[in-house]
Amino acid sequence: MPSPTAAIAEALSALDAAWGDAPDTSALPDATVKLINERVADLRRRVDGLHARVAAEVAARSRPELGTEGLARKNGFRTPAKLIAEATGGHTADAVRLIQVGQATAPRMSLSGEILPAKHPHIAAAIDAGSISVTAAGAITTMLDRVSLRVDEAIRDHAEETLARKAPLLTYDELLAVLRRAEAHLDPDGLEPRVTEQHGERSLKIAQDAAGMTVLTARLDPESAAPVVAAIEAIVTHQLRTSRGHNAAPPTTGNGDHDVADPVDAAGDSDAGASWRRKGAAVEESRSLTQMRADALAAICRHAIGCDRDALPSSAVTVVVRMTLDDVRGGAGVATIDGMEAPIDAGSARRMAAAADIIPCVLGTDSEVLDWGRAKRHFTSAQRLILVERDGGCSSCHLPPAFTEAHHIRWWERDSGPTDLDNAILLCTSCHHRVHADGWEIRIDTPPGAPPSAGSVWFIPPPHVDPTRTPRLGGRRRFDPLAWGLTA
Template sequence: MEQPQRLEPDAPPASRALLALERDLAELRDAWLGAMPAWGAIRGSAQFEAEQMGDAGLMQVVDGLAKLRREVDALFARLAAEVTKRSGPEFGEIGLAKAQGFHNPVRLIAAATGGSRADAHRLIAVGTATAERQAFSGDRMPARHPHVAAALEATTISLEAAFAITTMLERVWMRSDPDRAQVVERALVDLAGRVPLETLARGVREAEARLDPDGVEPREDELRAERSLTMREDRRGVVHLHARLDPESAAPVKAAIEALVSDALRRRRPGEAAGGPDGTGIGAGELRPEGAAMGAGELRPVVDDHRTIPQIQADALAALARHTLGCAQTAAPLAKTTMIVRVDLDAIIDGLGHASIDGLEQPISAATARRMAADAEIIPAVLGGESLPLDLGRAARLFTKAQRLALGERDGGCASCGQNIGYVEAHHIDWWERDTGPTDLSNGVLLCSFCHHMIHRDGWHIHASPTDVWFIPPPHIDPAQVPRLGGKARFALREDRAA
């Protein structure tokens, strides 16, 4: 390990800890000046100068400022941890926080930053988890989470990402194998440097379930104990519903409401089919050119639907209640709805391990998956078996329900951004009409509407296999065109990929 350097009397005024800040600040200054017009730039406020920047220059400034912010957060976390160490209970009333007039170090840091106590707690927790330790002999030891510490110092991950990873590892460290925890930590740090915080959260949940399989069911019981539904009517007569549901309780509610919402959105979209023979409704792929005529089988509502998504969801909940009270038959959109619970065969057999519900990010225990399978009359099936023709070639244009299930197993939602699987559509990689692309799994990918448009507009290429999806950027985004991994493989944290 590199030994700390002693500052000599004639050393520069800036310590090594501040050199990175000075370097990043200088780079930010250069980026800011370079983003301004070469001639005719007018100096003024930050907003006024930002309005004069070109798009490329503005993004360089944003990137530089983000890096500087990560640098400041990492340094602040180190100092917050030191404040906490000097405020320990062993110091009593002479501890740093109490000597400064604060009940604890969290309040001291919150007052210093002007932020919330939650933000102060995050700084302290990350600083403590990534600080070097000292043995009884006086030797300095690595941090409890060295990979997170190194990434923080290299400014490749944010403070929030470091907090998400370290708090999970702290929860499970007594019940997990240390070597495996190191592999998972390294994989999560790599993931945090490539994806948004929301996608990282999915990887953290998956990692926790794998590191601590025995803890999934207790956490599940804790969530179930917190379930509640309150109803109140205000003075205007509006009834307010507030629900807190555990994953098992929320899954059928969410699936039913989303089925009705998707059906309403599908019917009001101009130029899209009202439904497909596979029951998925959403067209299999290509964007219709602007101005193209609608086919004979494409239906449009007589009255335009201008409801917002929250309004449609409220109407869907009311429709479900009316249907339950007065109808013995299943509504059409619900008859086509499937709630997918994904679980390994071994977990179903022995009841150990964890499972996941499509559309929800919190893992459930294998025992809950077995109970749901019994209650919901789920039919066991092996995707890709001889009884499911998953490759249709040019015989059919729309992807079947079985194909969508198989694509969901590989992509886990939008293969590009990770959008919830309830809001994605199955698309042909090679277009059905233009490229005569087949309706096969190797030519299919799940994408949300935004990513679908962006990929077509910018000229991305997609390569899919039974287990992975790779996105090849166009030269104007990445001149080297290095493939980027997509789909569920990004956050599945398989041991071979993590290593």
């Protein structure tokens, strides 16, 4: 493997080659700007990886036992993080992260002087290869260190290898969501105390500011937040779907079913939507999303005190809690709530399942017909539950289920596509139009004999996006630690 500086020089050379002789970026074609962006990102990851190693060495030479002879103290800094932050002009917290990642990924020395592998060798290899950022590496190693005392070493090693391999495919926010669920599955015994602690820290502060506006500041645990978020988003989604705003979906019957490739007009609206708009069925929505949420909260409260019985939309406000049947019976394990990133323990899930309007997800019973063929145009509520289990929300951008609609992959009218689960996908309105306008293909792979919820969603890009047309994983499996085998 080349030295860190050699790898950086190679990345810099690749950047120079991509830039060519152009005087500035404005003179470059789109494809070259995209390539330069990728080269800069690669160079930045490699430089930050090297800096993490150097930061760890700065910390080692600034150990407290060295006193005033430590590197940081000799140069007038109280801590090594302060010395590093001074050099970068950045935040001390960023310097602390560099030190932590450097210490976690640098080779170690035993008491006998033997050189040992890094504490996190798979993350170290990914940093050396320039495939993950220091920020992602810090998040992964921090999570693994938290569970290290309660999770078998072999399981931790598998989790580290898997996360190091998957992290380059995710944004940092997406990775954090994965890590929260991965930690719960790796250390289910530690989840209940954390959920209990979060529940004890819930709060709602009500105050008035100088302008006379009432300020609500809430910190809610997942169990408390689930019905609040579900109720507010149900109202907002209902209003968006029945407004004339250009970002809204046209109103639909049944479960809001559309074909994935419905024709769109120049404004990006389906024919059904254009026809509906010509009828002038609703007033164009002018409020911001935050204003709509505030109005939804006020509507819910008015409804609760009996002043406005018609405030809530006719569709039910549903909270779906998902967990395995074994966990339901045994009372241990991990559960998730649709629309909430943080997992909860089985005890909290069973408690929620006993409440009104909380549905424990039980799928594929003999009494439910999940495939309708050509007998029905619209997907049923039972089918939508299965789709949410498989897709997790929008299969492409991963918006919560409340913002999605079920669509036929093969069109109902043009292709005689059946209303079956292997021909269905959940997409938000924006991704629905983008998939059609750009020419993406969609494939659903379900293993033989497996339930429909075990299927994988693949998006196949058009040639102008990816000449190799390499399929990209979508749906819940893109972020599901269980699908990756990350369990204790």
